Amino acid sequence: MDLTSQGVPPPAQVAGTGVLTSVTLGDLERITATGNGKVDGAIVLTVGEGSSAADAGLAAGDVILSVDQQIVHSSLEALAIAQRAALPLLLGVYRDGGMYFLAIR
Numbered sequence: 360m361d362l363t364s365q366g367v368p369p370p371a372q373v374a375g376t377g378v379l380t381s382v383t384l385g386d387l388e389r390i391t392a393t394g395n396g397k398v399d400g401a402i403v404l405t406v407g408e409g410s411s412a413a414d415a416g417l418a419a420g421d422v423i424l425s426v427d428q429q430i431v432h433s434s435l436e437a438l439a440i441a442q443r444a445a446l447p448l449l450l451g452v453y454r455d456g457g458m459y460f461l462a463i464r
Contacts, residue, residue: 371385371386372384372385372404373385373434373435373438375412375438375441376438376441376442377441377442378411378412378441378446378448378463379412379438379441379448379463380407380410381406381407381410381411381412381413382403382405382406382407382410382412382417383403383404383405384401384402384403384404384423384434384437384438385401385402385404385434386401386402386433386434386435387399387400387401387402387422399432399433400422400423400424400425400431400432400433400437400453401422401423401431401433401434401436401437401438402420402421402422402423402434403417403418403419403420403421403422403423404419405419406418406419411463411464412463414464415450415461415462415463415464416459416461417450417452417461417463418454420454421452421453421454422452422453422454423437423450423451423452424451424452424453424458425449425450425451426440426441426444426448426449426450426451427440427441427443427444427448427449428449428451430451446463446464447462447463447464448462448463448464449461449462450462450463
């Protein structure tokens, strides 16, 4: 059952699963992007040292904007898409005012 569709807010932190097992995500309603408006996605709170995500370059403070070339608006959405995606998992990440792509293997 998806409680968010019933108006129940998602948890402040969500532990990753599958290829993102070592990652803890939070929801980012919006941040101000350099030069042009708003961005929303899943903020990376922690990344396990030595994990596939860390090896790919994912770091705490990154904002995941897309998973497997699909735009995400929340941590739960990011994890749901990641569960269905094949490896390598392609993440679109906002960091330090720029957009980057990371492939997690």
